[in-house]
Amino acid sequence: xxxxxxxxxxxxxxxxxxxxxxxxxxxxxxxxxxxxxxxxxxxxxxxxxxxxxxxxxxxxxxxxxxxxxxxxxxxxxxxxxxxxxxxxxxxxxxxxxxxxxxxxxxxxxxxxxxxxxxxxxxxxxxxxxxxxxxxxxxxxxxxxxxxxxxxxxxxxxxxxxxxxxxxxxxxxxxxxxxxxxxxxxxxxxxxxxxxxxxxxxxxxxxxxxxxxxxxxxxxxxxxxxxx
Numbered sequence: 001x002x003x004x005x006x007x008x009x010x011x012x013x014x015x016x017x018x019x020x021x022x023x024x025x026x027x028x029x030x031x032x033x034x035x036x037x038x039x040x041x042x043x044x045x046x047x048x049x050x051x052x053x054x055x056x057x058x059x060x061x062x063x064x065x066x067x068x069x070x071x072x073x074x075x076x077x078x079x080x081x082x083x084x085x086x087x088x089x090x091x092x093x094x095x096x097x098x099x100x101x102x103x104x105x106x107x108x109x110x111x112x113x114x115x116x117x118x119x120x121x122x123x124x125x126x127x128x129x130x131x132x133x134x135x136x137x138x139x140x141x142x143x144x145x146x147x148x149x150x151x152x153x154x155x156x157x158x159x160x161x162x163x164x165x166x167x168x169x170x171x172x173x174x175x176x177x178x179x180x181x182x183x184x185x186x187x188x189x190x191x192x193x194x195x196x197x198x199x200x201x202x203x204x205x206x207x208x209x210x211x212x213x214x215x216x217x218x219x220x221x222x223x224x225x226x227x
Contacts, residue, residue: 081106142184152191158212173209
């Protein structure tokens with residue numbers, strides 16, 4: 001199983017299909033399990049950190065008209081510009097995220113505390129020279145999007161965890177930003193989202209982050225050893 005797929009994906013897997021959107025994993029066989037999502041608000045579609053896949057436009061059109069493409073992690077420029085240009089919409093980037101807009105060959109709109117008028121509040125998860133990450137949180141819907149700080153893919157999750165803090169953040173989990181939330185659906189950028197008891201999964205992930213840190217590191221190191 002490759003860590004990261006490459007080239008144009010010839011297949012993808014639908015995940016977390018719900019009334020408020022849909023997700024897809026472009027390379028189902030890769031270890032990273034990169035997941036992209038589209039949020040639907042008032043028949044408008046907001047595409048998050050997307051990797052392009054066959055028939056993506058049809059998948060989005062089933063849910064409404066694309067209003068914008070959104071980058072929520074500085075490393076996730078991916079196919080945002082190409083998809084935005086195809087739909088004649090801007091790429092939305094947080095106001096405080098640096099070094100991203102200048103690298104996009106597409107019109108750019110900045111957003112601050114809220115993503116346009118979607119009702120999704122911006123969460124500043126990480127903001128430093130090495131890692132700039134924004135989450136999106138709709139309290140009314142109970143939907144939380146986290147592109148990188150937490151995920152469900154195997155190398156994020158310690159023993160018994162359904163949701164895990166990123167291995168590089170285990171010592172400093174995002175408790176201040178995420179700790180008070182009670183989501184009814186958690187969408188993540190690596191792996192399928194959490195639909196079953198998501199608030200419980202989030203509390204456990206944050207509280208166990210340091211306790212299960214070395215066990216996770218040992219598991220990941222073992223998986224890297226040649227067989």
